[in-house]
Amino acid sequence: MARPRKDGLDYFPLDADFFEDEKIRILKARYGADGIILYIYLLCRIYKHGYYMKVNEDFEYLISDDLKMSPDKVKQVLTFLLSRSLFDNTLFQSDAVLTSAGIQRRFQLAVKERAKKNPIQAGRYWLLKEAETEPFIKCTQFEGFSQKNNNSSGKNKDNSREQSLKESKVNNDIYNTSFPPELERAFQLYLSVREHNFGEIIPEQVQALREDLLSLSNDQAEQLAIVKKATAGGWKSFYKSKEKSGKKTQEKKDVGKKRSKFSNFQERSYDMNDLERKLVEKGES
Template structure:
């Protein structure tokens, strides 16, 4: 558990006016009653607990959801309710059809209320619905392996996500590290570029594959990337198998060697000098 970034959130606030002025909730209650609202509420809470702002769910999960909820709720009622929630935009239909996730702007606003208080903030750009002005300081990382984090304020993350994601559109698997590993990987790329020159996308892809070939454990991946950044190496090494006799290389980026890299300076370089 130690060192593993937090994935979900412990608390999600709901407006006390939810039954007074939310037309979507009014429609849900009118069409599906309190059972329908209970199903919607249950799935929202699963999103907050498991991933923070989305819940991977498909129609095959209807029976499991009904069993967990109990109270006489059937799998058919679950399916009908989710269909209706997608219809009235309580869940985003495009993201459900494309990625098989349940989320919405409302879910993400409640999630952001919690995430905005954390030092590190990272989400998947493919799943994110809020506009930039609604979530200043957010870092977006892509599910796709050759994409770079996007934001004016690059930070790490307390939010955890799966390292490998399969697109439901083209069934092609792309390497996307957990956000904390991705942040360290981007810092490593900056050091490597200053040591050895510019890096083409194919080299970045090869480095991702090299890291995954060493280990699929996010904690070990993070240790390997940090070690490579500290030593200024051109590639990755399995830190559990290599000896400590290797001498660190000097970086053109600064006057530090080995573990004396000024990580704050490197991060500022990634931020374009913004110290916010």
């Protein structure tokens, strides 16, 4: 019977000069032994399952119970660890994932021997660049860009694919020519709100949203209305307005009484002028 595949580590290396690291010294100075214990506790949890850990809203309370610390102190220490890059703050804010480039460097060294026979698959939470990643770590983010083909036909296909992905990548300029200027401006504003609500958007998702919008309507005015409604509602996708004849007047009367909801998601109110101003500033920076 085959041995079950093991993703995590039984033990992990701790540098001999761990306590000499400036970040660790500051952690100890601010939070005492509790800060050090919490950091090592999190490292153990992460390495036990691999190179990252997803957390939820009960995470701080579970740690509080395990380590007999107050939830407030757990939150303070975690905030410090994120602010000093002991964990990657961007990934934590977007996906509630705890990891770091340093954790991943140590992880790939620790699994080197066993991974030579059974390569490890890594996904979107892998932070190391391709040049820093060992050959036995197969990261989906690198696929299609570094593969070497045995003939010129294969190379042409890869080049074509790479060019296609580049062309689909979202342009931060609010005057992207994919849509007419006014519609593109509204679309970029929608992307900004969607990213705030649901996290980072990859280029393929942006392209899919463009295609969805075009499939809903061929009329530019209606497309603009769809985008603005999705932005104001903080929606994840576009939806075509459905108005049945004979009910329009009644629907208008009910506007102030009922708020539309999608999948039990509470709509958010946005200052559109403020969002447009931030988007313009982002494009100019």
